[in-house]
Amino acid sequence: MIIGGANVQDGRTFEADVCIVGSGAAGLTLALDLARRGASVILVESGGMVFQKQSNDLLDIELGGQSTPALIAGTRERFFGGTTNHWGGVCRTFDDFEFEPHPWVPNSGWPFGLDALDPYYTAAAALLGLPEVRRTYDPEALGVADRPALVRPTERDLQAAIWRRVPLERVRMGPWRKDEVSSNPKIQCVVHTTIAQIHPGPSGEKITSMEGRTFSGRTLHFRARDYVLCTGAVENARLLLASDAVVPHGLGNEHDLVGRYFMDHPANVLGQLLLTDPDAPASQEEHLAENELVGWTTTPAARRAHKLQGFMSWVFPRRPPEKLPYELAIRELVQPLGQRQKPSSSRYLNIVINWEQSPNPLSRVTLSPKLDALGIRKPHLHWAVTAEDLASAKKSCELFSVAVARAGLGRVHLEEVAGPVITMGGGHQMGTTRMSIAPKDGVTDVNGRVHSLDNLFVGGSSLFPTGGWQHPTFSIVALALRQADFLSSRHR
Amino acid sequence: MQMQSTNNTSRGLPGHAAHSGIQGTRQHNASMAGACSRRRFLCRTAISVTAIAALGVTPFNAVRAAPVTAQPADLELAALGRWLIDNKPELVTRLEAIANDALPSTLDQPIDLPSASAAKARLTQHQRVADELARGDFVFADGWLLSHSEAAATLLFALAVPAPAPAAALPANVQP
Numbered sequence: 202m203i204i205g206g207a208n209v210q211d212g213r214t215f216e217a218d219v220c221i222v223g224s225g226a227a228g229l230t231l232a233l234d235l236a237r238r239g240a241s242v243i244l245v246e247s248g249g250m251v252f253q254k255q256s257n258d259l260l261d262i263e264l265g266g267q268s269t270p271a272l273i274a275g276t277r278e279r280f281f282g283g284t285t286n287h288w289g290g291v292c293r294t295f296d297d298f299e300f301e302p303h304p305w306v307p308n309s310g311w312p313f314g315l316d317a318l319d320p321y322y323t324a325a326a327a328l329l330g331l332p333e334v335r336r337t338y339d340p341e342a343l344g345v346a347d348r349p350a351l352v353r354p355t356e357r358d359l360q361a362a363i364w365r366r367v368p369l370e371r372v373r374m375g376p377w378r379k380d381e382v383s384s385n386p387k388i389q390c391v392v393h394t395t396i397a398q399i400h401p402g403p404s405g406e407k408i409t410s411m412e413g414r415t416f417s418g419r420t421l422h423f424r425a426r427d428y429v430l431c432t433g434a435v436e437n438a439r440l441l442l443a444s445d446a447v448v449p450h451g452l453g454n455e456h457d458l459v460g461r462y463f464m465d466h467p468a469n470v471l472g473q474l475l476l477t478d479p480d481a482p483a484s485q486e487e488h489l490a491e492n493e494l495v496g497w498t499t500t501p502a503a504r505r506a507h508k509l510q511g512f513m514s515w516v517f518p519r520r521p522p523e524k525l526p527y528e529l530a531i532r533e534l535v536q537p538l539g540q541r542q543k544p545s546s547s548r549y550l551n552i553v554i555n556w557e558q559s560p561n562p563l564s565r566v567t568l569s570p571k572l573d574a575l576g577i578r579k580p581h582l583h584w585a586v587t588a589e590d591l592a593s594a595k596k597s598c599e600l601f602s603v604a605v606a607r608a609g610l611g612r613v614h615l616e617e618v619a620g621p622v623i624t625m626g627g628g629h630q631m632g633t634t635r636m637s638i639a640p641k642d643g644v645t646d647v648n649g650r651v652h653s654l655d656n657l658f659v660g661g662s663s664l665f666p667t668g669g670w671q672h673p674t675f676s677i678v679a680l681a682l683r684q685a686d687f688l689s690s691r692h693r
Numbered sequence: 694m695q696m697q698s699t700n701n702t703s704r705g706l707p708g709h710a711a712h713s714g715i716q717g718t719r720q721h722n723a724s725m726a727g728a729c730s731r732r733r734f735l736c737r738t739a740i741s742v743t744a745i746a747a748l749g750v751t752p753f754n755a756v757r758a759a760p761v762t763a764q765p766a767d768l769e770l771a772a773l774g775r776w777l778i779d780n781k782p783e784l785v786t787r788l789e790a791i792a793n794d795a796l797p798s799t800l801d802q803p804i805d806l807p808s809a810s811a812a813k814a815r816l817t818q819h820q821r822v823a824d825e826l827a828r829g830d831f832v833f834a835d836g837w838l839l840s841h842s843e844a845a846a847t848l849l850f851a852l853a854v855p856a857p858a859p860a861a862a863l864p865a866n867v868q869p
């Protein structure tokens with residue numbers, strides 16, 4: 202059942218086994234899987250079923266550090282389906298290597314390994330309509346070994362990475378799952394209702410209710426045995442920090458960690474790849490199955506050797522095809538491999554990179570004294586990329602340039618020789634309620650439960666203690682399925 | 694007299710003026726190999742210039758009078774070489790040594806387009822370039838990744854092709 206909160210009687214209380222806040226990738230997955238397992242669920246969504254400016258304005262954020270409006274604009278959506286209303290649907294698992302702590306990256310590593318998430322990756326693939334989980338790019342297995350490839354499985358320091366795209370009919374999770382939600386007797390989905398406060402009991406150890414507000418001036422109450430925040434990395438931290446009526450400094454914030462370690466995958470156009478291999482197709486997708494993408498990432502060996510964070514790069518046909526400075530000279534210098542003839546005309550591709558930001562306690566979400574239209578304190582984001590992050594990205598760009606040149610594929614023209622300038626946020630906000638074994642190291646435990654509270658959980662990429670280079674949402678969905686498994690066992 | 698001629702030549706050769714300036718102002722401890730290569734390099738230039746001077750043409754013309762006309766790609770290679778001379782002065786000695794080794798061994802041959810092209814073919818062999826890239830012997834020249842040998846090849850073109858004449862100074866009363 203989907204209920205418009207604006208028209209519900211003021212002061213009404215909703216009750217269920219589990220109350221989930223936010224209907225994005227995490228919240229929708231969790232709600233439907235819990236209901237499937239027999240739990241009753243309340244799903245509270247701030248926006249309505251379609252985009253409305255009034256609710257989207259609640260996302261307004263104060264910016265500090267390296268954050269600029271351009272980095273944050275359009276990275277979040279406030280209506281049913283959340284940011285999946287405009288995500289790209291590109292999916293990939295984290296690799297073994299991303300779960301491990303890396304001695305050269307302070308605060309890195311997950312409190313569990315890939316094996317803990319693997320069964321849920323398989324379930325997530327089935328749910329999203331992806332035929333299987335694929336980690337390595339194996340042209341033989343893909344049946345494309347006989348076709349010319351832009352990306353080869355391995356080059357020195359680089360390896361090919363494969364991604365899959367969620368099929369069109371499932372990529373917008375709101376429209377895709379709306380009927381399942383509205384027809385499910387176990388689910389009460391209350392839209393147009395923004396959770397403003399989480400109320401712990403007097404002891405501060407257990408949540409007793411949540412308070413929702415509507416633009417029509419109503420206050421609604423939600424009671425459940427367990428509560429899960431799935432509002433995205435900025436808003437999860439904001440809600441915990443703003444709920445400070447009983448516990449000073451906010452819920453779960455005993456160690457001053459809520460909101461810290463904010464990460465994204467900064468993105469740039471690295472430059473251009475002038476294809477000098479006449480046989481190379483001018484598109485990374487040309488020889489792959491529909492909805493499959495291939496790009497490059499640095500190998501674990503290269504990352505260990507050069508003490509690097511993760512990095513991924515993709516190439517896209519360059520438009521409009523302008524001539525690059527000294528292009529003629531470069532084509533004269535670069536000799537094609539073996540007996541191949543030089544290409545007769547220039548073909549070049551734009552190289553786009555995303556890179557991993559290290560978990561940095563100074564990169565953080567706090568609260569501004571300013572209030573939004575519903576009287577909730579606005580978030581303040583101080584996004585801080587470290588000098589090491591920039592140096593790592595620069596070195597990775599160099600390794601990429603060298604590897605493609607050595608492979609005889611093409612020559613890179615860097616736009617920013619001094620190192621990448623952050624021009625885009627990846628829209629992959631992570632890390633503000635990181636998981637940890639010990640409460641002093643993070644906000645939540647391995648199941649996403651806030652360490653200091655018995656029945657308050659967090660879902661989504663704010664749980665990620667390390668961001669990796671992979672797109673986050675496939676892991677968000679896998680974590681939500683894992684959390685559903687755990688929570689349903691508490692309600693049996 | 695001959696010494697004088699060499700210096701003039703250095704200044705007269707395209708790209709070389711900047712190069713000589715760099716060498717003149719830079720404090721550097723050239724390795725024996727580097728110093729030797731440089732001497733051979735300059736020696737080669739001196740010989741070609743002296744020979745040409747004996748024929749009564751200026752060194753500048755001598756290079757331009759080379760039997761091969763510069764193609765657009767040659768001009769770009771030369772411009773890239775000049776970019777390196779201007780922007781990566783710390784590399785020039787090393788690149789000269791590499792370029793020197795790739796030139797034909799006959800000392801009386803001028804650095805002209807045919808010899809630069811022949812040296813380029815040797816310097817840009819894929820395996821040689823790949824090995825240099827693997828060793829970290831590369832430079833970004835105005836954004837482009839070049840192995841040191843590739844960069845050295847551009848230096849030869851900078852010596853073989855005259856730099857475009859600087860734009861004539863406008864009279865004070867003329868707005869550009």
Ligand SMILES: Cc1cc2nc3c(=O)[nH]c(=O)nc-3n(C[C@H](O)[C@H](O)[C@H](O)COP(=O)(O)OP(=O)(O)OC[C@H]3O[C@@H](n4cnc5c(N)ncnc54)[C@H](O)[C@@H]3O)c2cc1C
Nearest residue numbers: 223225226227247279283284289290291396628661672674
């Ligand atoms: C342009 C773009 C492209 C992207 N492409 C990809 C991609 O290709 N692959 C990939 O893996 N990821 C991609 N992402 C990231 C992806 O969209 C997010 O990782 C994902 O949507 C996060 O899911 P979530 O459920 O945690 O949060 P969201 O999807 O943001 O959902 C949060 C929900 O909570 C609601 N909410 C917030 N506050 C409250 C409150 N106080 N009360 C009630 N409800 C509230 C919001 O309205 C929203 O519906 C992209 C992002 C952007 C911006």
